[in-house]
Amino acid sequence: MPIEFIKPGTLPGEIVKTVRNASGVFITSTGMRDAAQSDFKNRHRIYDLKTLAPHYDRMGLFSAECHGGARWHVGVMNRRESPFEEIDILRQLMPNVMLQTLIRETNLWGYRPYPRNVIEYVVSRVDIDVWRCFSFLNDVRNMRTVAEVVMRRGRLFQPAISFTQADWTTNEYYLGVVRDMVDLCGGVNEIILCIKDMAGVGSPKRIGSLVDAIKQAYPELVIQYHRHATDGLAMPALLAAAQAGAKILDAQEDSMTRFYGQAPILGLHAYLEESGIPVNIDRAEAEQAVQKARGWIGHYEWAESPFKGYDHTVTEHRMPGGAFPSSFEQAANGGFLHLMPAILQVMSLYNRIIRYFDVTPGSQITWVTCSGIVNRYDKERGVAGVKHVIDLLSRFVVEKNGEFEAMDKADQDELLGLFKTAPGDFKNLLLGGYGRLPMGWPPEWVYRSAFGEEWQAKLAGRKETSPLESVEEDNLDRLRLTLGEALCREPSQDEFILYLMHPKDAVEMIDFREKYGDAPLHLPTNVWREGLKRVGDKVEFDLRGKPYTIELLSIGGEHDGVIHVVIRMNNNTRVYEVQTPRAKKSEIRMAKGAGQIPAAINGNIWRIGNPERGAIKIGDIVHKGEEIANLEAMKMENTIVAPFDGQIVEVCVKLNETVQEGQLLFIIEQVAADKTKAPVSDLEEPVQ
């Protein structure tokens, strides 16, 4: 069978037709996103991933999932790469491959529900071909804005149902979700439906049955099955899906495969073909990509999960693939790795009380809530306490079937304390902040437990509508100005979008890149992580069409927190002064925002106040335009004036102090304070 190529720019209707009419199945490679997210904490760098691109370009993939999910945030925070750079690089190296993202319906690539205007702004400006969009509540209403923008752009919208295996997640339930999706998208001809089995819990029979049920209801609907391998049953489940009529399956390079990501592409290819299902990939190219990844995957051993091996109990605790490494990492950092078995047990009981899907942000809510409960019992009562709370929950969920009234008084009282320290996002979830829960709202006692005496008032304010209806629009112009102030220049559109998703981390990354340039894009991973190790080690690369070599000559000893490093850069010797964490920090406060008066230039403060009124002190009232200090530099005097009428709250310099440009001199408070809205902030650690 000749390999079919579906190129970027193909209209959604054409894409759907091509896949629907194909005799075999297509493959989406998750090697550029989910593989790293599930087993390597999203640390795979574009420097390495781009080596796969030329093979992807010739392989005949349906798409390359290379974008979205937590890859965004980890890129900004840890790899210091922007997703926009990644798209540019990949577009150049694999022009024949559709690029795919994973996006949350209202949280997009951030961690809070965004208002409609932010969603429209962002989604209409990111150059992605296939938009896989999910809701952790399967609240299809929430997908409306993303769906509208993507479909209007002529890109492929791929609504995903969040799948888990539980007594309440019946075919009938999912058919209801699919119906909502088909209605939202005006039929089945311009979308591809995804079943997102993010924890890897669907048994082969269950998946076969679900695909079959959907195909019976919507014979023309093209279905893609995305599945993690955690339970150890990925291969047979994928085959079952294909046999039932799924047309696209997700897989990753065999050499990257560990435990919690997708199935290995070569093995899957062989298994399907042997079972009589043709697979639309060029096997030779796929093999080469697998070899390429083998060449660099060893650089990421440090990022692998300390918790190794398949885990069939995932069907109980349902922690999704991407959450595995990061949860265990957090537990290790927090010193409670030994509590992980108990936490997983509590999770499997918790998700029978409050029913939604464990995928971002739901998986974080579950994780923070459950690890919080276990840690609290552990702190208060030790091992016995942990055992006690598990017993309590088991008694409630298993024996009493979740009937609060059936518990005795002491148990009831204890349950009413269970969620009192639960995180704000948990409480927001209960109040409808994310949308409707799939099986309706939790029982009343959960509210009493979470909100205490205020529970009735809170309950009365619970929202029944989609957050799209209730989240207030952001003032984009003002946010852009705020970012401009932080950067001291006009931000680019890409920078602004990064900022909308992750305000604090985006600014940090932009600062990092101003300081270290394109180091994240040009350095090999071992150098990126460890630098040059021995004298004479060098790193070579091309930059803007010219060759460069950086060679290590020597690393000096540490003196007063400073190490001198001697480098040869294209045969020129340069000495770098590197401050270690032990360096004495003479911290200089810089002025930020209105009311903080900066030094206009470098120089010496030779007068505080002005000749007419003398020195200025805390509490003094100053007037707009009044001189409040004078700065001398290179024989020139520079007047510092009050920018508005106000009161001096702090004098931050001493007379005759040498100051830097931008250094904070005074804090002035306006007499009638104008409280500007604080910028939004990141909520949580990324896990998927």
Place this chain on the structure above:
Amino acid sequence: MKKEIRSLLVANRGVPAVRIMHTCRDRKISTIAVYSTPDRLSHHVFMADKAVHIGEAPPAESYLNMDRLIRAAKDTGADAVHPGWGFLAENEEFAQRVIDAGLVWVGPSPDVIRMMGDKIEAKIIAGRANVPTIPGISNVDDPDRIRQWMRDEGVTFPIIIKASAGGGGKGMVKVEEDSQMSQAVAQARSEAKKAFGDDKLLVEKYIERGRHIEVQIVADEHGNVVHLFERECTLQRRNQKIIEEAPSPTLDDNLRQEICFTAVRLMREIGYSTAGTVEFIFDAHARRFYFLEVNTRLQVEHGITELITGLDIVGIMLDVSMGKRLPFNQSDIRPNRWALEVRLNAEDPKTFSPSFGTITRLQIPQGPGVRISSGAYEGADIPPYYDSLFMLLMSAGADREDAIRVMDRSLSRNLRVEGVKTLAPLLLSIIRHPAFISGEVSTRFIEEHMDELISRFRESTSEDDVLKIARYVAEISALGPQKWM
């Protein structure tokens, strides 16, 4: 001949000191540098044959310390003192003390320095020499009196009303047309009264979008005064020149002749000798020029005049100071080139905030048509106590377009300064601006176009970019994997 100069003390530092020493080396005159404590390892100290420490960092204790300077000259057996520019270059007391100490003063006589140093007296003398000065009238308080004066002297709007007692912009009102006159006078009086307790006013013709044009003069003690044509220094920031060129793109030949000979007339009138400059403000609209002041010293921008004439002005100063006659007539001076100069100050190009520190790397432009006058070397410090100028970059070509092209190359490809910020991005942005290329600029061009100029700052070079990567490699090599990774 008065006295042979065999050994010369340069009472200066940085760019002027180094410049003067270059000519001294040509003439085999031995040189003595002076230095303040922070300048101990400065460029000029090592250019010289000998160097004398004269005091601490503050200029008053070192480069302005006349006692120390004269003692250094005497102690080292110097024959002469050249003051350079800045510091004591236009201080008649210092000139007199140098002469009284039996040393040759390389500059005009103390009398000339004094006369031209007093701005009011200079204007009166200029008027006497038939040099046009900006028309003005003092002690007025009545609009009709001002109108009368305008009619009498043929002054047209705009004019500017200032407080007689004033300064610093207070009580200053510009009047564009007659209908604003009464209101303007009232406002100026009221402001003057409030600010200075005195409502007396003076009125001057306001030169809109004036050009700054100056004429280089050399003169000997035998009555010969020759001009070396003009320079245009219109581009300024905070009243300091940053780009100069010769000849002026504003003048036609008639005006050029007129302004140059006017300058000669004035300098002859005052009995000038050695090198000096007559500065004019040129009203491009009315095609008229007015006297501003005389600079009784070697000027920063003398190098571009040297480039277009092929002469060495410092050499002429030395010869004249020894009593020699100028070796040429006016008709011998035939400039045949166009030259540009930019001032490389250690400043932030966006804010003009001084940027002192160590010049960690210095690559100096080379190639055809380039002249560099540097006061620092790679590894040198730029101390915070003195002028931020550390290098002059000059370019020359057959015409203006050529000279601009060479300057563009020097600034954009050849020059590299690390460790301190320089004006280079701003300078490049200016010489690439269409208004500069067409020669249509005024003294306020930079302040009026600052945002636009900044927006045209070129992107960083691949070398800048790779150095950032090298810094990263250095840090991680020293510190190992980081927590944030």
